[in-house]
Amino acid sequence: MKSIRWASVSTLAITLGLFGCEGSSGSPPDAAVGPLGTGGSSADSGGAVGDTGGADIRTGSGDVGLGDTVVTEGGIRDGGGDGSIPTGSDGAIADGLAAPDAPTDMFAGGSPGSDGGAVDAPAAESGVDASAGDVAVLARAEVGADGSSGLGGSDGATTLDSSADIATGARDGGAVTVDSAADLAPPITLASGQNSPKGIAVNSTNAFWTNWAGGTVMKVPFAGGTPTTLASGQSSPNGIAVDPTSVYWTNYGGGTIMKVTFVGGTPTTLASGQSGPESIAVDATNVYWTNFGDGTVSRVPIAGGNPTTLASGQDNPRSIAIDATSVYWTNEGSTTSPGTVMRIPAAGGSPTTLASGQNQPIGIAVDAASVYWTSWGGGTVMKLPSAGGTATTLASAQGYPQGIAVDGTSVYWTNYTDGTVMKVPAGGGTPTILASDQNSPDSIAVGATSVCWTNFDDGTVARLTPK
Helix, strand or coil: HHHHHCCCCCCCCCCCCEEEEECCCCCCCCCEEEECCCCCCCCEEECCCCCCCCCCCECCCCCCCCCCEEEEECCCCCCCCCEECCEEEEEEEECCCCCCHHHHCCCCCCCCCCCCCCCEEECCCCCHHHCCCCCCCCCCCEECCCCCECCCCCCCEECCCHHHHHHCCCCCCCEEEECCCHHCCCEEEECCCCCEEEEEECCCCEEEEECCCCCCCEEEEEECCCEEEEEECCCCCCEECCCCCEEEEEEECCEEEEEECCCCCCCCCEEECCCCCEEECCCCHHHHHEEECCCEEEEEEECCCEEEEEEECCCEEEEECCCCCEEEEECCCEEECEEEEEECCCCCCCEEEEEECCCCCCEEEECCCCEEEECCEEEEEEEECCCCCCCCEEEECCEEEEEECCCCCCEEEEEECCCEEEEEECCCCCEEEEEEECCEEEEECCCCCCEEEEECCCEEEEEEECC
16 A cells, blocks of 8 residues: 555565674663673672662573563572571661572562561572573662562562663562563664664674665664764665675665665665665575565666566565575555465566465565565464465554564564564464564564664664563
């Protein structure tokens, strides 16, 4: 539907998952969640008691989803090996004690008394093995001077209801149930002040994106820094893709397929005279793209040459993805014709319809065995064997799902209107909210440890680690 082509999605240029999307987050302000790490134990050997600053959150087993129980640590230590927790004369839990040897040491039953007496730890939380690194999140905690916990009940359990609960430390030092997206670590803003950021792609060190309204192609290191303009004066740059040396993009307004090296310079025009080129992908030999305006799917050698039309007569082709042998794309359809998901050999041939009767399919991604897509109008995320077969619904009732990406185990997508970034196991399961309160999240890219996306309306590029 041409009325929403500005909300189109650009898929990754090469097989998703080959490139990482990672880097240090730096030190956040006190009101934000602290830097992420790995290992299942806090970086602090003692954990300052009464610290009301930013919590230092570390991940153990990896994913922290809604409903997961995690553990806080803030000087709660088993000093004598008997499950007791030494406290100071003011009732605060003692600082600088040895790290716990078992998960029972992480849970305090009751509040330490004002007389400095120790309290016993109850039985270990089921399924949590601190010594094995299975603790999902560790945060520096706080206990009040009167010995009472700042949050939660006497059993040391707390349900967090805002990111601020993590940012200032889950004060009871007990079990924490993550029951809303706000409880999760917030995404890192890689770039702000962008002019309608659209497509996104990543490699192991940088994020690359197009600014639709600004006419620029950008990059920024994951370690942080000032975004670099690789190309300016472009006409509604849209889809973007990368290979080991260069960045490729479509100029929707100018009808061109462009290329520039990672260091910038004068862009090269690989193809001109295209009709509303949208999404783009690249392999070792060719660049592939969809033309929304004239219903074609085309390719051109990465070194330049004559474009080849792989498919014509398509009904508003949108996003594109490739694997080792084939090219896949979505046909959004129209008010009189439902959408389709298509495949054609990369070397050329006859197109195959993998799925028909779809409600405005937009984003598309592939892995070694399956093709995945978002249905904007239907509010669904779908999966189908790349060889053909029966489609499976991975998620429904989504808020206009847009961009999509896959790695070896999970599927990730953006919900454009409800401002969420989502994840679901590739084999099916319960969707998880990775980020909420985003402003028109559009395209998405996933790497080894992180997921990155563009927020079209507020001009930001975001990253979440771990994914």
